[in-house]
Amino acid sequence: FCRCGPGFRVSPAGDQCDDVNECEEQNGVCGDVGDCVNNLGSYTCTCPEGYRQVNGTSCRDVDECVEEAELCHPHGRCVNIEGSYQCVCDPGFTTSINTPSCDDIDECRLNETRCGLHGFCENRLGLFQCVCDQGYQVSQDEQSCEDVNECELLSSVCGEAECVNVDGTFLCVCPSGQDYNFMTAKCESIPKAPPVERKECYYNLNDENLCESVLTSHVTLQECCCTLGAGWGDNCEVYPCPVNGTDQFTQMCPSGRGFIPSEDLLYGLQFSDHYKDADECSLFGQEVCKGGYCKNTEGSYECYCMGGHYYDPIRLECRDINECLDEMLCDGGECQNTDGSYVCMCRHPLVLDPDSHRCVPVPELAEQ
Structure with missing residues (x-):
């Protein structure tokens, strides 16, 4: 008669002790997580990560939060779960992928317009702050910027x-x-601005009949004296314009000849960078370009005359060119000037050569 120890049983023949396979005969001997490994007279439980063997015959959960007190610190708390643990992070933090801790959430990067159109989002540890533009303040929920009343x-x-x-x-x-x-x-x-005086502009103060030297009427002092005027006034009572290059001229026309105040300065202070080009062609019309076409330029103007004429800047008019002053014209004949051209009068038997503008003999008569 055989008496067997723990982990063995008497064989069916009764002549020996056979090993008991606890892994097959005892359901869940290692619990729900361990793997049972049979060995002679006993068994061993192999435990997965997060569990620890107890006497080699069972698996018990490891409480990582107790064994590693610094887990999830300093911005979270450790919560043990079966076979593992979780980090429950403070507001403004999220579980780190690489380490057992909590990382700061950059709210500003997640939403660049978080503080609205009138604020700048500034990330802080565990939170963010809205830095508001002038005239705005952080809202009560501290999530945006709102207008200050x-x-x-x-x-x-x-x-x-x-x-x-x-x-x-x-x-x-x-x-x-x-x-x-x-x-x-x-x-x-609001003080009422005094009306701007507008008078006649005179071109030449040396004319005997001064009133016939009027360039135009109804212009301001600077429209006259900062352009072509020599005097400004009415009823033949004239204020002489300052001479270009003098201190008086610089005070009246800070930007120089050909530039006048912008319209918004006619009633107030005047600065050199608020002056505009004077359009002499518009101000004075045909008086500055009689018989020609006037074109305004920056600070001045140009007068274009018809063929056979030139512009006289003193008389401000297009004048006829006397072609007969050229002795090469009408050689052998008589030159007669006309408006814008001339006529050659040749004495018989001479005729005018159209190419050389000279009087030459008729070819047939010359041959005879």
Whole structure:
């Protein structure tokens, strides 16, 4: 009669002790996660990662959160689960892919317009901050920038004027006919600009009959004196224009001859960079280019005359060219000047050669 030890049983013949295969005969001997390996007289449980053998015959979950206290720190907490653990991260952090910790979430990179059109997103550890433009403030939920109502925030910011809030700023509005003075915070009447004087412009002050030297009427002092005028006035009472190159001329015409104030400066302060080119052709019409075509240029003008004429810049007119002053013309005959041209009068038997403009004998008569 055989008496067998643990892990063995008497053979059917009763003459020996056979090994018991616990892995086959005992269901779940290693639990739900371990693998059972039979050996002589016993068995061993092989445990997966996250579990630990207990006496070699069972698998027990490892509590990583207890054994490794620094897991998930400093921006998360460790939660043990069966066979593993999880990092529960603080708001603004996410589980790291590479290490057992929590990484900061860059909210600004995820959404570049997070703070809206009037703010800049600045990432911070575990959160983000909206840096707002002037006239805006961070909203109550700290997720965007919203307009500051200066009229409510600063009750007397406009003094006696009405405060009107607009997006990003505010306006101080006065009644019609008044303008707001930021220095005194008061509404003041808009001063009426004096009317600009417009008089006649004279080209030559040396003419005996001065009133016949009028270039045009109804122009300002600078439209006259900064262009072609020698004097400005009316009823033959003339203010002489300063001579170009003098200090008086520079004060009146800071940008030089041919440039006059822009229209918006006629009533206020004048600066050299607010002057425009004077269109002499428009200001003076045919008076500066009699008998020709006037073309405005930057700071001046050009007068184009018809053939046979030249422009006289003193008389401001196109004048006939006296071709007969050229002794080479009408050689052997008599030159008679005409308006814009000339005529050659040849004495018989001479005739005019159209190529050389000379009087030559008739070929047939010369041969005889």
